[in-house]
Amino acid sequence: MSATIPSVIIIGAGFGGLGMAMELRRNGFDEFTILERAAEPGGVWRENTYPGAACDVPSPLYSYSYAPKPDWPHRYSGAADILNYLRRLAADNGLLERIRFGADVTEAAFDESAGTWTVHTADGTEYTADVLISAVGQLSRPQLPAIPGREKFRGPSFHSAQWDHSVDLAGKRVAVIGTGASAIQFVPAIQPRVAHLTVFQRTAAWVVKRSDREYLPIHHALFRHVPGLRLAQRLWIWCFLEFFALGLADLPPLRRLVAALCRASLHHEVTDPALRAKLTPDYPVLCKRVLFSNDYYPALVQPNVDVVTTTITEIVPEGVRTADGVVHPADVIVYGTGFKGSEFLWPMRILGRDGLDLADAWTDGARAYLGMTVPRFPNLFLLYGPNTNLGIGSIVYMIECQARYIRQALTQLAGHPGHTLEVTPQAARDFDTHVQHRLRRTPWSSCSSWYRNAAGRITNNWPGTVTAYRLRTRTLHLTDYDLTPTP
Numbered sequence: 001m002s003a004t005i006p007s008v009i010i011i012g013a014g015f016g017g018l019g020m021a022m023e024l025r026r027n028g029f030d031e032f033t034i035l036e037r038a039a040e041p042g043g044v045w046r047e048n049t050y051p052g053a054a055c056d057v058p059s060p061l062y063s064y065s066y067a068p069k070p071d072w073p074h075r076y077s078g079a080a081d082i083l084n085y086l087r088r089l090a091a092d093n094g095l096l097e098r099i100r101f102g103a104d105v106t107e108a109a110f111d112e113s114a115g116t117w118t119v120h121t122a123d124g125t126e127y128t129a130d131v132l133i134s135a136v137g138q139l140s141r142p143q144l145p146a147i148p149g150r151e152k153f154r155g156p157s158f159h160s161a162q163w164d165h166s167v168d169l170a171g172k173r174v175a176v177i178g179t180g181a182s183a184i185q186f187v188p189a190i191q192p193r194v195a196h197l198t199v200f201q202r203t204a205a206w207v208v209k210r211s212d213r214e215y216l217p218i219h220h221a222l223f224r225h226v227p228g229l230r231l232a233q234r235l236w237i238w239c240f241l242e243f244f245a246l247g248l249a250d251l252p253p254l255r256r257l258v259a260a261l262c263r264a265s266l267h268h269e270v271t272d273p274a275l276r277a278k279l280t281p282d283y284p285v286l287c288k289r290v291l292f293s294n295d296y297y298p299a300l301v302q303p304n305v306d307v308v309t310t311t312i313t314e315i316v317p318e319g320v321r322t323a324d325g326v327v328h329p330a331d332v333i334v335y336g337t338g339f340k341g342s343e344f345l346w347p348m349r350i351l352g353r354d355g356l357d358l359a360d361a362w363t364d365g366a367r368a369y370l371g372m373t374v375p376r377f378p379n380l381f382l383l384y385g386p387n388t389n390l391g392i393g394s395i396v397y398m399i400e401c402q403a404r405y406i407r408q409a410l411t412q413l414a415g416h417p418g419h420t421l422e423v424t425p426q427a428a429r430d431f432d433t434h435v436q437h438r439l440r441r442t443p444w445s446s447c448s449s450w451y452r453n454a455a456g457r458i459t460n461n462w463p464g465t466v467t468a469y470r471l472r473t474r475t476l477h478l479t480d481y482d483l484t485p486t487p
């Protein structure tokens with residue numbers, strides 16, 4: 001190692017990368033560089049510009065604890081407000097100078113003789129650092145469905161995360177494929193504008209109302225001048241979400257309450273029995289992400305909307321053909337088909353000890369100790385890695401827990417110059433066994449979703465409350481790691 005303060009490369013400038021940088025800076029670790037492939041920070045909140053894009057977690061909790069924002073316009077923020085928050089944070093804390101924009105990391109390899117990581121970007125630049133931290137997120141690679149004929153469609157078509165704002169949807173016949181978290185946000189936003197909307201649904205979502213509210217100048221003043229009030233609000237939201245998160249693995253009867261709330265919303269908003277039947281989920285609640293919306297069902301009952309549940313067989317030049325032979329005409333197709341969530345760190349090539357490729361270490365599915373460290377990959381840390389996504393709760397809170405933990409690892413490295421830190425296979429195995437055991441008690445094991453990989457292993461989610469994760473990651477125990485001198 002080159003110096004007492006380890007040098008760090010962070011890949012990605014979303015909530016994860018910026019949060020890690022803040023944690024380092026606040027603790028005197030100032031030798032870091034962030035490599036970001038895009039032209040500005042923001043991660044998913046920069047990419048997802050679709051109409052109605054918003055967060056399902058109230059902003060007082062979906063923000064860093066050390067960077068509160070007293071003047072969120074709404075309790076549930078839109079993507080633009082969250083992006084502005086991240087832009088401001090990066091600018092106000094001098095992080096922009098530390099980000100190399102347009103740096104698309106293609107490969108990183110651990111150099112055993114030097115005890116350092118060498119990182120390559122698509123433009124041929126090489127970087128070296130003692131520590132490598134991946135903050136590439138779980139949802140940055142849009143997933144397009146494997147429907148035959150996609151390229152034959154004669155009109156514009158795009159994924160919700162690559163919204164084509166040059167396409168004017170006014171008066172058009174729009175086909176929406178997919179009814180997940182993004183679609184239930186953009187469907188109500190575009191429905192009043194389009195001539196006709198055909199929503200192709202493979203699986204009905206469990207949808208619950210959210211209690212959004214506008215924050216007025218009086219709220220902003222109170223949150224700014226009475227910090228106790230702001231904290232109380234954050235605590236209240238945290239307790240509320242933690243209560244429902246107990247239903248995931250610890251208190252299954254709570255799921256009945258969630259199901260009842262969703263059913264009440266459906267019964268209240270959709271009176272047509274045929275449509276209601278289509279929109280009634282046929283799998284256990286919480287198995288897929290429960291979606292929050294006050295305007296999705298009201299949009300679907302409008303006369304210009306059809307919900308089609310017949311399987312799509314083909315895209316044809318003039319629209320979408322379903323298994324009953326019907327061609328549903330469309331001028332524009334929007335794919336609300338989610339992300340490649342279980343391909344962690346892909347397509348980067350990450351090479352650890354003895355040139356071991358992380359993709360080979362993960363052939364049975366991604367796994368990492370506390371979602372952060374992997375045996376044979378010394379001084380590599382992952383943010384929002386395997387099994388740290390949440391069914392209920394704020395990912396920003398999880399990222400903060402991880403950043404604090406990784407900072408402790410850096411403290412160890414600073415205290416042991418010339419050493420590397422590598423999780424022991426035993427610690428990693430025990431943790432994985434524990435997590436997979438608990439996951440079997442969750443609803444996620446009873447249906448297919450993006451939380452599971454092709455083999456059915458739940459690679460994405462944390463099986464419980466964020467409190468449990470906070471407690472597990474509060475202290476880095478050196479007994480879980482090998483601290484090895486560089487030869």
Ligand SMILES: Cc1cc2nc3c(=O)[nH]c(=O)nc-3n(C[C@H](O)[C@H](O)[C@H](O)COP(=O)(O)OP(=O)(O)OC[C@H]3O[C@@H](n4cnc5c(N)ncnc54)[C@H](O)[C@@H]3O)c2cc1C
Pocket residue numbers: 011012013014015016017035036037038041042043044045048053054055056057062103104105106135136137138139140182348383384393394395396
């Ligand atoms: C539409 C949408 C809604 C969401 N809503 C919620 C919600 O309500 N609540 C919640 O808790 N979470 C939500 N999430 C999850 C969200 O991903 C996390 O909350 C959080 O933003 C993750 O931040 P991140 O920095 O880890 O990842 P990202 O935001 O994905 O940022 C990763 C960054 O890494 C960069 N990058 C990726 N690969 C490379 C590479 N090879 N080289 C260089 N740079 C690279 C990307 O360009 C990006 O800027 C949502 C996600 C989406 C897509």
